[in-house]
Amino acid sequence: MTRRFYVTTPIYYVNGAPHIGHAYTSVAADVMARFHRLAGDEVFFLTGTDEHGQKVEQAAVAAGVAPKAFVDKVAADFRAMADAMDISYDDFIRTTEPRHIAATQALWTRVARNDAIYLDAYEGWYALRDECFYNEDELVDGPNGQKLAPTGAPVEWVKEPSYFFRLSAFQDRLLALYEQHPEFLGPYGTRNEIISFVKSGLRDLSVSRTSFSWGIPVPGDDKHVMYVWFDALANYLSALGFPDEQAPRMAFWPANLHLVGKDIARFHAVYWPAFLMAAGIELPKKVFANGWWTIEGQKMSKSLGNVVDPRALVQEFGLDAVRFFMLREVPFGGDSDLSRKALIARNNIELANDLGNLAQRTLSLVARNCGGIVPERGPATEEDSKLLAQVALLPELLSAQLERCALTDALEEVWKTIRACNAYIDHQAPWALRKTDPERMAHVLRVLLDAMRGIATMLQPFMPGTMGRMLDQLGVAADERNFAALEQPLPGGRALPPPQGLFPRYVEAEAE
RNA sequence: GGCGGCGUAGCUCAGUGGUAGAGCAGGGGAAUCAUAAUCCCUUGGUCGGAGGUUCAAAUCCUUCCGCCGCUACCA
Numbered sequence: 001m002t003r004r005f006y007v008t009t010p011i012y013y014v015n016g017a018p019h020i021g022h023a024y025t026s027v028a029a030d031v032m033a034r035f036h037r038l039a040g041d042e043v044f045f046l047t048g049t050d051e052h053g054q055k056v057e058q059a060a061v062a063a064g065v066a067p068k069a070f071v072d073k074v075a076a077d078f079r080a081m082a083d084a085m086d087i088s089y090d091d092f093i094r095t096t097e098p099r100h101i102a103a104t105q106a107l108w109t110r111v112a113r114n115d116a117i118y119l120d121a122y123e124g125w126y127a128l129r130d131e132c133f134y135n136e137d138e139l140v141d142g143p144n145g146q147k148l149a150p151t152g153a154p155v156e157w158v159k160e161p162s163y164f165f166r167l168s169a170f171q172d173r174l175l176a177l178y179e180q181h182p183e184f185l186g187p188y189g190t191r192n193e194i195i196s197f198v199k200s201g202l203r204d205l206s207v208s209r210t211s212f213s214w215g216i217p218v219p220g221d222d223k224h225v226m227y228v229w230f231d232a233l234a235n236y237l238s239a240l241g242f243p244d245e246q247a248p249r250m251a252f253w254p255a256n257l258h259l260v261g262k263d264i265a266r267f268h269a270v271y272w273p274a275f276l277m278a279a280g281i282e283l284p285k286k287v288f289a290n291g292w293w294t295i296e297g298q299k300m301s302k303s304l305g306n307v308v309d310p311r312a313l314v315q316e317f318g319l320d321a322v323r324f325f326m327l328r329e330v331p332f333g334g335d336s337d338l339s340r341k342a343l344i345a346r347n348n349i350e351l352a353n354d355l356g357n358l359a360q361r362t363l364s365l366v367a368r369n370c371g372g373i374v375p376e377r378g379p380a381t382e383e384d385s386k387l388l389a390q391v392a393l394l395p396e397l398l399s400a401q402l403e404r405c406a407l408t409d410a411l412e413e414v415w416k417t418i419r420a421c422n423a424y425i426d427h428q429a430p431w432a433l434r435k436t437d438p439e440r441m442a443h444v445l446r447v448l449l450d451a452m453r454g455i456a457t458m459l460q461p462f463m464p465g466t467m468g469r470m471l472d473q474l475g476v477a478a479d480e481r482n483f484a485a486l487e488q489p490l491p492g493g494r495a496l497p498p499p500q501g502l503f504p505r506y507v508e509a510e511a512e
Numbered sequence: 513g514g515c516g517g518c519g520u521a522g523c524u525c526a527g528u529g530g531u532a533g534a535g536c537a538g539g540g541g542a543a544u545c546a547u548a549a550u551c552c553c554u555u556g557g558u559c560g561g562a563g564g565u566u567c568a569a570a571u572c573c574u575u576c577c578g579c580c581g582c583u584a585c586c587a
């Protein structure tokens with residue numbers, strides 16, 4: 001039976017340019033998608049852009065262009081970044097596409113039909129000049145005791161007609177969801193925060209606006225556009241062809257994993273399941289929130305001018321070194337720091353020294369002493385069996401780690417094995433066996449080739465380009481690179497191409 | 513203020529009742545196939561402070577100190 005796996009990134013808000021945080025979530029989702037493909041699952045991997053809302057409208061005005069022209073440009077940039085990072089998305093959805101608009105209106109209609117949406121009025125402190133509402137506690141006192149927005153704009157108490165979603169009615173069902181399915185929401189800290197938030201009491205949610213028009217019209221009431229989160233969250237369904245239950249992709253619902261940044265965990269873990277409950281639609285299996293990146297120890301912000309475009313890093317260090325660094329450095333669900341020093345250290349120690357050099361030393365021994373031909377397997381010694389058993393365990397170990405979104409721990413498992421290979425080659429010393437026992441030397445090298453094939457196969461989701469080249473050098477054919485193929489040893493006698501370095505060491509230019 | 517998380521070797525972190533761990537960094541040694549990479553051994557911690565429960569606590573409880581997050585519709 002083929003299992004289906006549906007994984008999503010958030011759809012990124014086109015308010016600003018793509019940065020390392022977006023790239024990180026996308027790369028993590030990409031690893032999940034690629035891993036499941038190699039495991040033989042049928043995969044659908046969705047990413048895209050969130051293009052409605054007042055902020056986008058304002059940004060377009062500020063840029064002096066029509067909203068559509070504005071979002072076309074920024075969405076294209078997000079897509080270009082996904083391509084630059086080698087994100088293997090199956091579809092890229094934009095919330096301004098007709099298919100999304102139709103699906104979102106259908107979802108709204110279904111929720112409304114189940115009596116979970118009603119018309120009332122949204123009240124609050126409104127600043128005409130800023131065209132937005134402020135919370136009571138954000139206001140400051142002006143000279144005449146007048147209330148002012150933090151921007152200094154005068155505010156007035158206004159009522160605006162708005163549709164509301166009966167979020168309050170779903171409190172108990174949401175708490176039951178978190179309780180009965182502890183795996184639904186992670187990591188642990190985020191889960192606690194969300195539960196505590198829901199327990200503190202939910203108010204109904206305003207889900208439409210009349211104060212701007214850059215959004216999806218509410219079905220049957222064109223004066224309103226939908227609140228951006230109703231619009232945005234619906235993308236996970238609209239890309240599947242919702243509401244057409246017969247659409248081929250609808251079989252991927254419910255989603256297996258929504259990967260999100262921790263700032264939007266609440267929208268995915270509270271509002272989204274509530275919308276779906278209201279619509280009578282099955283819930284996603286898991287929402288997992290990742291942390292933030294700091295840059296050289298500092299928070300990333302426009303005002304500090306330290307916003308990192310991952311493409312600049314790729315330019316300098318290479319795509320796979322950057323992908324590897326992001327996945328290796330971030331502790332499970334936590335925040336992480338991006339520093340030049342750390343990136344270079346990971347690249348040089350783990351990629352160049354541990355893995356790249358292992359491949360290079362093994363392959364050049366095969367090239368020189370075995371005529372570049374894959375030796376037959378020989379009788380296995382205890383050490384041989386031990387190493388190969390460790391490799392054989394990797395698919396199972398990584399599968400378990402990815403199940404809990406522990407990408408860092410998954411890589412650690414592989415690196416333990418890589419270190420074991422380096423220990424093995426030193427202890428067996430094939431360069432010495434060359435003179436004393438050439439047959440055993442060939443067997444040792446064969447063990448290493450098999451071990452490296454397993455390692456490279458497992459690392460493909462993390463570093464697709466470089467591991468592809470490593471498998472080329474190991475003589476592994478294109479259809480022999482999935483997890484199931486590992487059961488079948490390569491036939492001996494295959495000719496290998498001349499070895500070439502995989503990961504160059506990075507040497508920082510000396511500052512005088 | 514309320515709720516929650518974190519505080520373990522120089523650094524990044526793992527470890528939720530049973531004689532303190534990994535990687536990196538530091539020190540010593542071996543090897544020389546290899547991208548001067550690798551391998552072996554090793555220095556180093558009163559597990560934030562104090563008190564308590566227990567035969568036994570980094571691990572449970574109390575309290576204090578420090579850092580961080582959440583506390584809703586502005587992605």
